[in-house]
Amino acid sequence: MKKMKIGLLPRILIAMALGIAGGMVSPEMPVRVFVTFNGLFSEFLGFLIPLIIVGLVTPAIADIGREAGRLLVVTALLAYGATVCSGLLSYGVSEAVFPSLISDQIEWTSINEAKQQEPYFTVSITPPMAVMTSLVMAFTLGLGIAYQGTATLKNVFTEFRQIITKTIQVVVLPLLPIYIFGIFFNMTHSGEVFRVLSVFVKIIGVIFVMHVVLLLLQYAVAGLLTHRNPLRLLMRMMPAYFTALGTQSSAATIPVTLRQTIANGVGEGIAGFVVPLCATIHLSGSTLKIVACAMALMMMQHIDYDMQGMIGFILMLGITMVAAPGVPGGAIMAALGILQSMLGFDQQSLALMIALYIAMDSFGTACNVTGDGALALIIDRWFGRRGAVTG
Template sequence: MKKIKLGLLPQILIAIGLGIAAGTVSPALPVRIFVTFNALFSQFLNFIIPLIIVGLVTPAIADIGKGAGKMLVATVLLAYSATLFSGFLSFGVGETFFPSLITQNIPLSEISEAKGVEPFFTISIPEPLNVMTALVMAFTVGLGLAHLDTGFLKNVCNDFKEIIVKTIQAVILPLLPIYIFGIFFNMTHSGQVFHVLAVFVKIIGIIFLMHIFLLIFQYCIAGLLVRKNPFRLLGTMMPAYFTALGTQSSAATIPVTLKQTIRNGVHEGIAGFVIPLCATIHLSGSTLKIVACALALMMMQNIPYGFQMFAGFIFMLGVTMVAAPGVPGGAIMASLGILSSMLGFDENAQALMIALYIAMDSFGTACNVTGDGALALIIDKWFGTPKA
């Protein structure tokens, strides 16, 4: 008899469903076991993410050849433009619909955040490089290799790429469903998400609809350029969407995003360059969510705001969050400085932003990584088949 082999998407959906179902009835001990596993796996992910960036981006730039510099500039500008568009979309929609949905003068002290279960123990695995250092290193070495005739260092980079790919296939992908199960198991058991979401359910509904609109818009643009059905392209990226929904990390979802992007017809070399890069610099979903949440809180507290204030905030947000991916909730932590300096958020407002953002982190991250596939299609259309 043939073995029934479930694909990654069914595994993820089953993991999410089981996590929510088990979390409503389970005692604390099983939750703590999975929380401990997730803490260890998260440490490994934090360790491997910079190596994934170096291992995939460096040979991708080298294989593209002398056009790598132009492709890098084009990808950065496209990602930043997409991030800005999402920020201004969020502000416009929020200013139009939020006033009729928000109850003003709600004391921030009324909204509390439930605490999750602590792991039995944790093991710290220091990152060999931080994300920005890994990116700069990959760009520097890759662009250098693209202009060198020697093949020795390029072969070393290709061998390192094979090690990273084997690690992804043999370790990360098989353990991802267990990791996702543990996240939803803990979140449901502790009531952490529902405690915060109950206060903002209408706002969250609008944010979710904006995420869906943004993805459809991005894939309509990409589909128009590559002359393919945008909804079929978007459907192919659903495993990446649901993986990000569980991991809450763009960088941790890179392997799945890369695989599905190639299935959409993007050349492997270009996908290997664009996807790891966009996991760090393309933050449309996160920007949309932070702008909407900040605007909602300012309306709730009757804090004065205006278009010019938010325009400056959105432009700075797109730059500030570049160093954020890799850690779930990293975008909101990176944005706290400009929330304080540009929008005047005090400690209570910042704490609520963190709670609200983390509660919805999955949807913003899923929007980010799924949109990466649309940007890769556009870059692939512009630059064509990479040259060895």
């Protein structure tokens, strides 16, 4: 009999459900086993991410040819514009809705840092380079190959892309559901999921609705430009969305985002360039969440703000997000500096900001990676249809 094959999306959903259910009743030892596995897998992902960027972006730029420089600028501007627009949307909705939801009676002292289980052992795998270093290297080499027409180097990176692709297919994708199970297993066992989220449930609800609205707007624009059904395009990206819910990392979700973007009809060359790039520079969901969390905390703690100051903060935040590493919570860590310098957050406010952000980190990341697919559709409409990409 033919074996029934379970797709990636059902496996991710099953892993999430089992992690939450198991975490409520499991003793300590199984949790530590999966924490150990997740630590090893995270180290491997951290090692692999720069190689993924170099292996996919470099040959993608080389394949695109002399339009690569223009493509890079247009993609970066589009990603920045989308990030800023999401921040402005978040500011407007927060200003209108939060005052009626926020109560001064919230006891901030009830938010305690959850103590999660420690792994049995750890193995440190140093990445060959930083994420930003790999991006700069990919741009430099890709543009150089494209303009010089260096056939030897192009063949080397084409074969390197095949190695990276095979590694993703054989190692990363099969282990992702186990990794996601371990994340939810540990968080539920520690009590972090319920204790932290219960304090901010109303704010989280509004932010989640804003994420949905943002994705609908992004895919409405992509659908309008490509003359395709935006809801079908969005639904096809759901495996990437749910993968990001577990990994909490745009960079770690690149393999799934890339696969679903190509399934949406984006050329492989454009997808191989836009998806890894946008995983680092396009953080609409994270920006929306940071702005909303900052607005909520300023209202709760009666910190003064005005429209002009918030717009300046959003414009700077869009640039700062590029420095966010591809790890869970990286965006808020990158934003702490301007939260302090531009909005006047003290150490207590920063600690509360981290608690509120981390409680729903995965939803912002899921919005980021799903939005990457919309940007790829737009870029493919502008560049891919001109024959710049083959295959």
